[in-house]
Amino acid sequence: MEILELISKINAAAPGAYLHKSRFGGSDQTSVWLDLRKIRDVALLLCNDPMIRLDWLENMSVAHVDDALVVTYFLRSWNDPRLNLSLRGSIVMDRKKEQDDRVELPSISDIWLTATPMELEASELFGIRFLGGSQSNSGSHSILPEGWSGFPLRKMRHSRGNKDV
């Protein structure tokens, strides 16, 4: 369906969620910037609406850019392999806070089941606590060694390897 129709549906289901749209990099894929606090309502719409049916989350990636964590959800549909969309949002981190502080984000792992390992990785390596969802992210370490403190993939950690600077 057309992107403007999609945006009007998003605005109807989750008012205030849509921020703006842009092109993704140099490709012809559209990316829609959202307020990530309302991601669950948008996700339920995109997954369940029979006209859209974006039912496969192919990737979720997090990157640390200039004091904010940019989260990108890459979606596609099993029925129509050429239909794809990316949802993006950014969480601003307070520079004055400890660099080992967690930020919070609603979880979508019960809507798109493929998100479970991606959320686990993001929670350990970037320090994002996912609320709700199908797994409990209690801060337990399953990728990093026991007793590790800090989030290695954040850029604020100005260290090389496991030496603190």
Next chain:
Amino acid sequence: MKTGSFYLSTVGKIFQWARAQSLWYIPVSGGCCADEVMNSLGNTYDLERFGCIPQVDPRQADLLIVSGVISHKAAPHLKALYESMPTPKYVLAVGSCASCGGIFSSELSYAAVPGLDQIIPVDVYVPGCPPRPESIMNGLIALQDKISGNPRAHIEN
């Protein structure tokens, strides 16, 4: 730290020679180098003609071949595996990552142990990324020489 003891009597020498000719091993695979260890078991570069048979049970093996990266999370389990092997036991570290950290050394990786000798004592190191099967066989022959007490083993590299 050297494992196993080196007898000086002839009987001891025969025992050591016999041990060297039939090293039953446990392959511990950690990624890339595991493929080359598997290739050296194949029929082009046969490891079995040196008397080595793959084992599953650590209590019936005397050689531990560790290939690939050891992460901090897996290190205690590897140590437990090593300690459950009965003496005399030997360790062969295959690959740069197991020898010294390789491309995942301590400046570049926060999660890999920089070298197997931080956890367990190693007898022979085989460098390479991944090492060719001929290098792995060379390492095995060097280990056999070390166990039998041949002069070649006394060269410090």
Next chain:
Amino acid sequence: MFKPTLECLNADVTTWEIGPYYSALPGPMKLKLRLDGEIIISGQVETGFLHRGLEKAFELNSWNSSIIYADHLDSEGAVFGELAVCLAAEEIAGISPPPRAQAIRLILSELTRISCHLNYAVKIGRAVGSETFTHYVLRDREKLLDLFELLTGARFSLSFLRFGGVKADVTEGFIERVIETCDLLRVRLKEYNDLLTFNQVFLKRTSGVGQISKEQVMRWGITGPNARASGVSFDIRKTHPYSEFEKVDFHVPVSNSKGTHGGDAHDRFLIRLLEIEQSLEMLKVFADKIPSGPFLETKSGSDFKVPRGEGWIRIESSRGFLGCYLMSDGGLSPSRVQFRTPTSSNLLVIPEVVVGLKIEDLPLVLASLDLNIAEADR
């Protein structure tokens, strides 16, 4: 005061934790199983034992070193990791490699696919207990590794692709050796079919074991030959063609076996042998027709930089859909590299697939899913 539950008193149900280092497992992973006698009731997977910090290592080295790290994503299929990173960087920078380089990349990619599928056959043979078969396949895989050595100088970590092309031109005699090897492998495929694929004992062991339904494939996002063996036709080379795959005429084998045995371990094995056959056809037709010209677009020196931007690339590796998200801020090293690997979705289906299996079938089912823990943990 501890009150024993009814389950504790049930002496039939036991728990068994198979630790990280065990030869029946495809790599360092923990399996927590609950068994009723010999039947598995439930299973849970724990991974993370091979986490090396690969994605952070990209950010700490220069752009040229990211080829080396991309090699080590999937050790058997080094070219796929390199191809993903190169294509993503080329999309950001707007470079397009010359036709000769695209052809060399396609040949390498298909040769790697054959090599990975032969490795899969070795693992299946070992899990089933057919050691003779594994020696035959390893002997033939050596010929492919010889081809890699002839072209690039290395057997596994090739480091051959560069941003904008490939590192060097094809060596003399490479194309003839490729065509010779393809002819040889076609004969050997018939031998494998006689030895194992349609062997009555193998059929009894693998039919109906480890079935994955179409609905499970779509729920967990499984791709690649595992999905095609369950009847879901999805191949990145057809839906998002890259590296001039749109110019090659090939057919993607999809299993259409309906009924009670669809999507079992035998289907997954057979699909991969059919894919080897397709790749051999592709190579036979394509190897003769490499266009002439330069093999590298720009000379990338040691201070090569990719301009500011981001890219998302999908390729079809031998295990499935490999995706690479690359972000650059114009500096001397990548700002973020993230891979979406096929194994991380294959691992999600294990708790459902092991229910009802006997213990003796467990190594076979794990081997048939084609798991590579190094790429799942990165």
